[in-house]
Amino acid sequence: xxxxxxxxxxxxxxxxxxxxxxxxxxxxxxxxxxxxxxxxxxxxxxxxxxxxxxxxxxxxxxxxxxxxxxxxxxxxxxxxxxxxxxxxxxxxxxxxxxxxxxxxxxxxxxxxxxxxxxxxxxxxxxxxxxxxx
Numbered sequence: 001x002x003x004x005x006x007x008x009x010x011x012x013x014x015x016x017x018x019x020x021x022x023x024x025x026x027x028x029x030x031x032x033x034x035x036x037x038x039x040x041x042x043x044x045x046x047x048x049x050x051x052x053x054x055x056x057x058x059x060x061x062x063x064x065x066x067x068x069x070x071x072x073x074x075x076x077x078x079x080x081x082x083x084x085x086x087x088x089x090x091x092x093x094x095x096x097x098x099x100x101x102x103x104x105x106x107x108x109x110x111x112x113x114x115x116x117x118x119x120x121x122x123x124x125x126x127x128x129x130x131x132x133x
Contacts, residue, residue: 005102011079025124027123032117042097043107057074074094081097081100082097
């Protein structure tokens with residue numbers, strides 16, 4: 001599925017190809033802090049399909065993710081909107097933040113991960129759960 005997205009202020013715009021069946025809710029403590037809420041909703045996009053139309057995201061490297069792997073967090077330097085996350089070296093996919101996508105209403109979560117860190121009221125009943133990832 002082709003998707004288009006942007007940050008809140010419109011300085012960064014992009015497009016990508018995604019598989020709508022791979023939308024994930026992440027309850028890890030990093031995602032809670034980076035979003036300022038209970039979980040983050042992402043969908044992977046192969047790096048070769050992700051195209052920036054305008055702007056350049058600012059990046060921050062989170063070096064102590066629970067998985068032990070450093071991750072790049074890309075966001076708009078003007079409005080602060082999170083755009084994606086990816087591996088530091090040789091990323092295969094960008095974890096696009098679903099809230100930035102024009103097609104977000106069509107994207108339903110298929111699973112939830114890092115449920116051991118979930119806030120007690122935040123798990124989605126009936127959606128497959130994994131304690132870690």
